[in-house]
Amino acid sequence: MVEIVVRKDGTARTFSVKEGDNLLHVLIKEGVAMLSPCGGKGICGKCKVIFKKGAKAPTDSDKKHLSEEELNKGMRLSCGVKITEPIEVEIPLTSDAIEVLTTGDDEIGDVDPYVVKTYLEMSLPSIDDQRSDLKRLQDALGMEDLYVNSELLREISAIMKDSNYKVTACTFKGKLISLEPGDTSKISFGVAIDIGTTTVACYLVDLTSGRVVDVVSGVNAQRPYGADVISRINYTTQQEGGLTTLRDAIVNQIxxxxxxxxxxxxIPMKHIYNVTIVGNTTMTHLFLGLPSTNIAVAPYIPVVTSLVDIPGKEMGIPIAGYISVLPGVASYVGSDITAGILDCEMHKSETYSLLLDLGTNGEIAVGNKDRIVACATAAGPAFEGATIKCGIGGVKGAVSKVDLDSEKIYTTIGDAKPIGICGSGVLDMVSEFVKHEIVNNMGRMQDPATLDLTENIKKRIVPSTDGGKEFIIEGNIVFTQKDVREVQLAKAAVSAGILILMKEAGITHDDIKDVYVAGGFGNFMDINSALTIGLLPKEFTGKVKSVGNSAGTGSKMCLLSKNEIDDINKISTSVKYVELSGRRDFEGLFVDQMTFDE
Incomplete structure (x- = not known):
């Protein structure tokens, strides 16, 4: 065994590990939050550690992704470190402080949940009334087919007798989930959850009033195993026990x-009776512990997309009632999108609208009350920093706004010293490049000597180690030609997806009256920057509305209302999913959308 010391945020932990273990795998296993978008393949260059003791010579991957200054101070990529002797490392960035989007529509709508609490004052048993306790309860509720599981069945007689047959019964879809002494009919709570690929948001809701009592959130505990769904699916197939590892990570976190x-x-856990969960199809599969291999390979068939109700205790979540995983559409359009459609009321509208959910993945829906079509694009990683050289999540010190006309060209989260650039900053950066003609319409960075710019801006455009050019934001924080290409790929995928759906629906830009932008990145991005680079068509100017976490709002709506559950079930079965990889016209549109308007 080898002893290693890991320092993070001013604290130190010591681990004993097997000789030959991979450092990144050890850190993840021990719950040390790490940036590792590629899942440890040595591609992203994000899993940085600083060696205080025991540093080895840099690997080729270290030299490719780290600057000479970083290498000289002992920085290495943890995925390339094989532990053979005692070492001491420091984690330079915290990946667990990302700003999580929890805001959305707070208006309380229909409050008529499937969870029903009923106070009962039952007649006492007697020689003349020898009904069983279960029958007495069924009669009092008027539910002849009331289901009671074996665990609760063993308890009901004592509860009824001890409370002199004055009890509160809590039911959910014809099942008894709790029997409580006295009148507790006004004490009823549920939790609505949005499992994002990057973040998780949980809303505690009063099921009697519809009021959100409190909200908590965090970075998805699966994130160290890969930034996107494909990386995590690969982890389940390439690592022994990988599916169990990812399932346990998210279930334990929730x-x-x-x-x-x-x-x-x-509020005791015993008074939480229902949890509604939305997420993309891979996230809900991993939560349920379902194999997701077939999601990643043609013809892309998930195990399930319909509503799943399962007892919380069976899932390992100690609530009194049921976990309800809400229905999605297909492998790449999940319940986060059906919940978003529900929130935006696209399915009720006479006019056409468009919903764009931009997070780690990009999903799009277009339609009205008569027809809705949807697709998914691989857009998120660039806009969440995963494929950007100095990209990071929305943490303190991330460059979040860029304006090349200002004296100080950037703003960071928390006004801290810059440590990287997050999605909104990435979008602004490319928008500024387009506005100031630092890139041409093909996305190539220009020779600064040919540009009509201030000397302060010109001197920031320098040759990069990969043979292209890069723009110095501050110190080692740069934006490269390759980063521009990553944004081009992402914006082309989104804008081509929009055009395909419009074509499928037989409509034009003018027919779309409202454009709803949701998701973590979508909420924080500058709409004008998105229009400038063509991520959103210029024809949408004046139509774009940010709707926050529409997935979380839709989850709350379903928690509170049977009618909303009915609606989301109808949405999930009526939305037509368009598989872009199967469209001959997508490739041509994608190539066309790679350019920036002159």
Whole structure:
């Protein structure tokens, strides 16, 4: 065994590991939050550690991704470190402080949940009334087919007798999930959850009033295993026990977040009766522990897209009632999109609207009350920093805004010293490049000597180590020619997807009256920057509305209303999914959309 010391955020932990273990795998296993978008393949260059003791010579991957200054101070990529002797490392960046989007539509709508609490004062048993306790309960509720599981069945007689047959019954879709002494009919809570690829948001909701009591959130605990769904699917197939590892990571995190809500509000877990969950199809599969291999390979068939109700205790989440995983559409359009459609009321509208959910993945829906079509694009990693050289999440010190006309050209989250650039900053950067003609319409960075710019801006455009050019934001924080290409690929995928859906629906830009932008990156991005680079068509100017976390809002709506559950079920079965890889016209549109308007 080899002893290693890991320092992060001013604290140190010591681990004993097997000789030959991979450092990144050890850090992930021990719960040390790491940036590792590629899942440890040595591609992203994000899993940085600084050696205080035991540093080895840099690998080729280290030399490719790290500057000479970084290498000289002992920085290495943890995925390339084989532990053979005692080492001491420091984690330079925290990946668990990302700003999580939890805001959305707070208006309380229909409050008529499937969770029903009924106070009962039953007649006492007697020689003349020898009904069983279960029959007495069924009669009092008027539910002849009331289902009671074996665990609760063993308890009902004692509860009824001890409370003199004055009890509150809590039911969910014809099942008894709790029997409580006395009148607790006004004490009823649920949790609505949005499992994003990058973040998780949990809303504690009063099921009697519809009020959101509290909200907690965090970075998805699966993130160290890969930034996108394909990386995580690959982890489940390439690593022994990979599926169990990812399932346990998210289930334990959700149990912890619900526990945190319970502790903060003094609401016991036993009074949480339903949890609604939305997410993309891979996230819901991994939560349920379902194999997701077939999602990643043609013809892209998931295990399930319909509503799944499962007891919380069976999932390992200690609530009294059921976990409801809400329905999606297909392998790449999940319940986060059906929930977003529900929130935006696209399915009720006479006019056409477009919903664009931009997070780690990009999903698009276009339609009205008569027809909705949807697709998915691989857009998110660039806009969340995963494929950008100095890209990071929305953490303190991330460059979040860029304006080349200002004296200080950038703004960071928390006004801290810059440590990288996040999605909104990435979008602004390319928008500024287009506006100031630093890139041409093909996206190539120009010779600064040919540009009509201030000397302060010109001197920032320098040759990069990969043979192209890069723009110095501050110190070692740069934006490269390759980064521009990554944004071009992402924006082309989104804009081509929009055009395909419009073509499928038989409509034009003019027919679309509202454009709803949702998701983490979508909420924080500058709309004008998105229009400038063509991520959104210029014809949408004046139509774009940010709707925050529409997936989380839709999850809350379903938690509170049977009617909304009915609606989301109808949405999931009526939306037509368009598989872009199967469209002959997509490739041509994608290539056309790679350019920037002159």
């Amino acid at each position: 149990a912890e977040l619900i526990g945190k809500l319970s502790a903060k509000t003094n």
